[in-house]
Amino acid sequence: MKVYLTRRYLFMSSHRLHNPSLTDTANREVYGKCNNPHGHGHNYFLEVTVSGSPAVETGMVCDLGALDTAVKSEILERFDHQNLNELPEFDRIVPTTENLAIRVQEILSRVPLPTHLEGIRVEETANNSFEYAGALEPRH
Amino acid sequence: MIYLTRKAEFSAAHYYHNPDWSPEENQRVFGKCANLNGHGHNYTLEVTVAGEVDAVTGFVIDLKLLKDILNREVLDDFDHRHLNKEVPEFATQIPTTENLAVAIWQRLESKLHPARLHRVRLYELPDLFVDYYGE
Numbered sequence: 001m002k003v004y005l006t007r008r009y010l011f012m013s014s015h016r017l018h019n020p021s022l023t024d025t026a027n028r029e030v031y032g033k034c035n036n037p038h039g040h041g042h043n044y045f046l047e048v049t050v051s052g053s054p055a056v057e058t059g060m061v062c063d064l065g066a067l068d069t070a071v072k073s074e075i076l077e078r079f080d081h082q083n084l085n086e087l088p089e090f091d092r093i094v095p096t097t098e099n100l101a102i103r104v105q106e107i108l109s110r111v112p113l114p115t116h117l118e119g120i121r122v123e124e125t126a127n128n129s130f131e132y133a134g135a136l137e138p139r140h
Numbered sequence: 141m142i143y144l145t146r147k148a149e150f151s152a153a154h155y156y157h158n159p160d161w162s163p164e165e166n167q168r169v170f171g172k173c174a175n176l177n178g179h180g181h182n183y184t185l186e187v188t189v190a191g192e193v194d195a196v197t198g199f200v201i202d203l204k205l206l207k208d209i210l211n212r213e214v215l216d217d218f219d220h221r222h223l224n225k226e227v228p229e230f231a232t233q234i235p236t237t238e239n240l241a242v243a244i245w246q247r248l249e250s251k252l253h254p255a256r257l258h259r260v261r262l263y264e265l266p267d268l269f270v271d272y273y274g275e
Binding site: 008054 | 156171
């Protein structure tokens with residue numbers, strides 16, 4: 001039996017979309033107002049989906065507290081109230097939410113979690129969200 | 141193939157308790173959910189069915205029929221009830237959101253003809269939900 005559990009988290013970060021290999025004009029054309037040199041920010045909602053068979057003794061897929069601890073220490077403490085452009089995760093890539101989603105999935109896939117990681121979803125705004133599941137297709 | 145999702149809400153009480161364990165072990169594993177006086181949630185249920193669009197009606201499934209099935213099979217038994225004490229599935233298993241989603245799947249799976257049950261998504265809170273696909 002396979003049950004998917006999704007937990008939702010919030011972090012707040014600033015960023016600027018700018019590719020140094022493009023001209024300033026090209027950057028403005030590609031990224032528009034997201035290229036503002038002073039940056040801007042978002043409330044990012046992160047959904048982390050894990051899966052497993054509910055244990056007979058507990059009825060639970062995993063220990064939620066352990067999942068929260070891992071996500072807080074590995075993701076929220078890394079990104080919350082930070083300028084993404086200044087972080088080593090984005091020293092060579094543009095901190096779009098696509099790249100942010102990939103980084104979050106990569107980080108979580110490397111650390112011990114209480115059960116299997118299925119994939120993640122990041123909402124940049126209520127209208128824009130991005131899903132990534134590594135080598136797998138995201139579920140719908 | 142087209143997918144149709146119907147949303148419904150129910151409010152219920154529950155507690156988490158494994159009778160094979162000591163009170164201390166129940167407290168350690170389940171924390172505040174182990175309080176035997178119970179607590180409750182407003183659950184949001186999303187039931188997704190899949191199927192082909194009927195050439196005559198344009199429906200995957202008659203929405204009124206789907207609503208009636210959800211009411212009869214799930215909400216009438218779960219809404220404003222104590223899950224541990226009043227829903228038979230949870231006489232022997234712990235009414236976690238995981239087990240609730242599986243129980244709802246089992247109640248609905250054979251009732252949705254000509255559509256097919258695709259997913260049961262159950263929110264315990266806006267920031268916590270489970271999905272079950274019958275796998």
